[in-house]
Amino acid sequence: MQTDLSPRYQGTPEGREAEAILRKCVHCGFCTATCPTYQLLGDELDGPRGRIYLIKQVLEGHAPTRATQVHLDRCLTCRNCESTCPSGVQYGHLVDIGRKLVDEQVPRPAGERAARWLLKEGLNAPLFAPAMKLGQAVRGLLPEGLKAKVPAPRPAGAWPRRSHARKVLLPLGCVQPAMAPSIDAATARVLDAAGIESVVPQAGGCCGAIRFHLDDQAGALDQMRANIDAWWPLLQAGEVEAIVSNASGCGTAIKDYGHALAGDAAYADKAREVSRATRDLGELLPALVPLLRERVRAPEGVIAYHPPCTLQHGQKLRGGVESGLRALGFDLRVAQNESHLCCGSAGTYSVLQPALATQLRERKLGHLQRLQPEAVASANIGCITHLQAGTELPVRHWVEWLDAALTPQA
Known part of the structure; x- marks a missing residue:
């Protein structure tokens, strides 16, 4: 994709990196087929190719609008498109650049600014732990929306x-x-x-x-x-x-x-x-299998596994957890339909884009429940909390299920 950077971005680190990424894009559109938000909304600008065009326009000097910002906000940054792209476009890095440049020029509404500030400061604050403990203590009294963000204590x-x-x-x-x-x-x-x-x-x-x-x-x-x-x-x-x-x-x-x-x-x-x-x-699990095999007594029943986007597409790791747990006797199954799609958690996305996040969660849980599992496993705290809010099945990190299957040390 040929790009004519505006003088504002010529020679800048963001401009150089973005231009190099854009040059790899060949407009093929394969990315739209695996983009969760495009699947839901059917809008070209809510898919990777459309967002790439929006970022390209900003880099070429076109003034971004509030609509530009909204389309970029709706991206989950799941990076599924990177796994699909035959040209190796590093979309995740490009959308990070695009959001930064757009946010420098488009003021956010006061409510959005406040929500984002509370998330970035609150989740990192020393008071988060005692606040979560208090929330768990009164969890049964919380409104459903807030209760969904406060996991039951374990x-x-x-x-x-x-x-x-x-x-x-x-x-x-x-x-x-x-x-x-x-x-x-x-x-x-x-x-x-x-x-x-x-x-x-x-x-x-x-x-x-x-x-x-x-x-x-x-x-x-x-x-x-x-x-x-x-x-x-x-x-x-x-x-x-x-x-x-x-x-x-x-x-x-x-x-x-x-x-x-x-x-x-x-x-x-x-x-x-x-x-x-x-x-x-x-990544360690395959090598741990021979060291743990004698101590593991795998439970009966199916465990449905949701591999997070950050594992599949961010780290490009597929199959290690599945093969490792199966080798240890677990009946671990992955939904054959749309196992590559995001569950809707995506860090703070489920808070900032609750409608889209809920649609994606229900879609994901529908596929997992068709496996008729006794429980659900994943590998990221955000996915686990988000999925648990939509099902009565216990949702845990896979290492928790493995820990529970360990027999006492002789």
Whole structure:
């Protein structure tokens, strides 16, 4: 796609990167066939190809409008289109650039600004954990809309105390420890059963994804730098063999640190190394199978598995969780119809675009329920919370189901 950048963007980092991405697009339209919002709305401008044209117009000097902003907002950033694209267009990076440039020129309505500020500040705030605990305590009294965002409390259980020669860094992130501490504890116990110790960093926090996708890319980069500062000494000293993420959304963001901080001379090299050292928990599972097989007593009944977009399309990881759990005796099944489509969670999308998010959730749950499962598994806290709000079936991280199947240590 030929692009004639306006003088405003010529020679800028955003302009150079966007132009390189746009040049790969050949207008084929394959992306529209797998775009969730295009499937729902049928509007070219609510599909990747249409949004690419809108971003191209902005880069060429056309003034964006509120409509431009709305069409970009409706994108889930699921990156399904990247998996479909035969030309390798990095749409996720392009839409990040486009949103930044549009938001610089189009003021948002006051209500939207307030909602976005509350999300980016509230989800990262020290008060989030006690607020979530209070919400869980009175969950039965909450309005349905708010109740859906507050998962029922589940006991985390004991954290393993054994030390092992093999160690991995397990960042806890921002919302997961408050919303579902059982995921981190289950991860530590499963890794412990395989002879791997989980080391929790004493500093750092949110991976930066929340701020990055809520008009605060500068704040997100600061969070990325803080995490690198917290993790780097352990990596550099060889005290941990990898950084392990058990939330696929966070893992996708951390694996992109090298790209996000490529222009920061002080952090570029460290960021690339952090990205290189990061593994989704599912990447470890195939190697864990022989270490765990004797201790796992898989439950009876079907577990329906929803692979998150951040795992399938963001990290390009497919099949590892499925094959690993099946090798351990689980009857894990993936819906054959539209397993590639987003469930509608997409970080804060389910809060900012509730109507579209609900339609996508019901569509996803319809496919999963046709498997007649006893339970549902996924690999990201956002997907788990969003799906649970629409079904009576228990929805858990796959590592929680695996942890529950471990027999006691002899």
